[in-house]
Amino acid sequence: DAMVIQNPRYQVTQFGKPVTLSCSQTLNHNVMYWYQQKSSQAPKLLFHYYDKDFNNEADTPDNFQSRRPNTSFCFLDIRSPGLGDAAMYLCATSRSLSGDGYTFGSGTRLTVV
Amino acid sequence: QQQVKQSPQSLIVQKGGISIINCAYENTAFDYFPWYQQFPGKGPALLIAIRPDVSEKKEGRFTISFNKSAKQFSLHIMDSQPGDSATYFCAAKTSYDKVIFGPGTSLSVIP
Numbered sequence: 001d002a003m004v005i006q007n008p009r010y011q012v013t014q015f016g017k018p019v020t021l022s023c024s025q026t027l028n029h030n031v032m033y034w035y036q037q038k039s040s041q042a043p044k045l046l047f048h049y050y051d052k053d054f055n056n057e058a059d060t061p062d063n064f065q066s067r068r069p070n071t072s073f074c075f076l077d078i079r080s081p082g083l084g085d086a087a088m089y090l091c092a093t094s095r096s097l098s099g100d101g102y103t104f105g106s107g108t109r110l111t112v113v
Numbered sequence: 114q115q116q117v118k119q120s121p122q123s124l125i126v127q128k129g130g131i132s133i134i135n136c137a138y139e140n141t142a143f144d145y146f147p148w149y150q151q152f153p154g155k156g157p158a159l160l161i162a163i164r165p166d167v168s169e170k171k172e173g174r175f176t177i178s179f180n181k182s183a184k185q186f187s188l189h190i191m192d193s194q195p196g197d198s199a200t201y202f203c204a205a206k207t208s209y210d211k212v213i214f215g216p217g218t219s220l221s222v223i224p
Contacts, residue, residue, distance in 0.1 A: 004156075033211075042202055042214035043157065090156050098208040101147050104156030 003027070004105035006091050012111045013081050021076040021108045023091030031097060032074040034066060035090040037107070043090055049074060050097055078110075086112045115140060117205050119215030126222050132190040134218045136203035139184065143205040147212070148177065148188050151200045160201070161188070193222045 004025045013019040023032065031050050035043035047056045049068045063085070065077040078085055088109050092102040118137045126132045136146075145164055149157035163170045163177040163186065170177045176189040190197055203215040 006156075040217070040219075042216050045211050048211070092156070097210070100145060101159035101162060102157075102212060104149075104158065106154075107156045109154075 004091055004093055004103050006089075006105035006108050008108060009106065010109045010111070012113060013078075015083065015112055016080045019078050019081055019110070021078075021089050021091075021110070023074045023076070023105055024072050025074075025091075025093045025103075026072070027093055027095075027103060028071060029093035029095050029103070030071075031094045032068060033092040033094075033102065034064075034074070034076050035092060037088045037090055046076070081110070081112045083112050086110055115213055117203060117213050117215040119203050119218060121218060122216070123219040124221070126190075126193045126220065128193065128195060128222055128224050130193050130222075132188075132193045132197065132220055132222070134188045134201055134203065134220075135185065136187065136215050137183075137185045138205050140205070140207070141184070142207045143213075144208060145206040146177070146179065146186050147204050147206070148175075149202040149204060149214075151202065151217075153199075157202060190220075193220075195222045195224060198222050 007022050033048040034046045037043040046060045063079050068074045088107045090107045091105045094102050147162035148160045150160040151157040161172050161175050163179050165181050174191045179186045198221050201218045204212045206212045
């Protein structure tokens with residue numbers, strides 16, 4: 001089945017220690033998104049890639065970076081995680097920017113200790 | 114103007130009842146209105162969506178009602194079941210722009 005896969009499902013990292021979350025997709029979609037979702041809140045868009053073009057949201061902290069080495073994979077790098085970065089991180093894809101629904105992965109729950 | 118408002122924040126419905134979640138928007142450029150369903154520990158999943166050229170869309174027990182003049186839309190879940198218990202997000206989008214999510218409604222369907 002075509003899908004969006006996020007690894008790991010749960011990640012525990014130390015305060016200030018860089019961490020990388022990964023997302024892969026078999027949908028061959030052009031656009032990949034990273035969202036941050038805190039408890040009982042709506043997902044908040046951090047950035048997206050349209051093909052190789054990177055688009056950062058204006059209020060995304062510099063602490064968050066992303067890489068997309070090919071169509072299938074996209075990574076979220078948190079350079080120096082703080083306690084406030086503990087959240088669910090969701091990867092989503094869409095066929096195009098004008099595309100309709102997004103397909104979300106199951107997310108990575110990040111804990112910062 | 115990019116905001117999507119959603120109410121209620123939480124909703125408790127008895128099994129077999131009708132669940133109704135309401136949303137409102139300001140940006141008249143929005144042209145796609147999806148609803149996402151999210152179970153605990155999972156990512157949101159597209160449930161049903163509508164474009165503003167129709168006033169209603171029904172898929173099984175789920176119906177979107179859309180009022181373009183009032184800039185409001187709602188989700189109706191008929192014959193609500195315990196398995197429908199989840200958080201529901203309404204959302205809106207313009208072409209070539211990101212999805213704007215509402216704050217979410219936590220639905221509990223009790224036996």
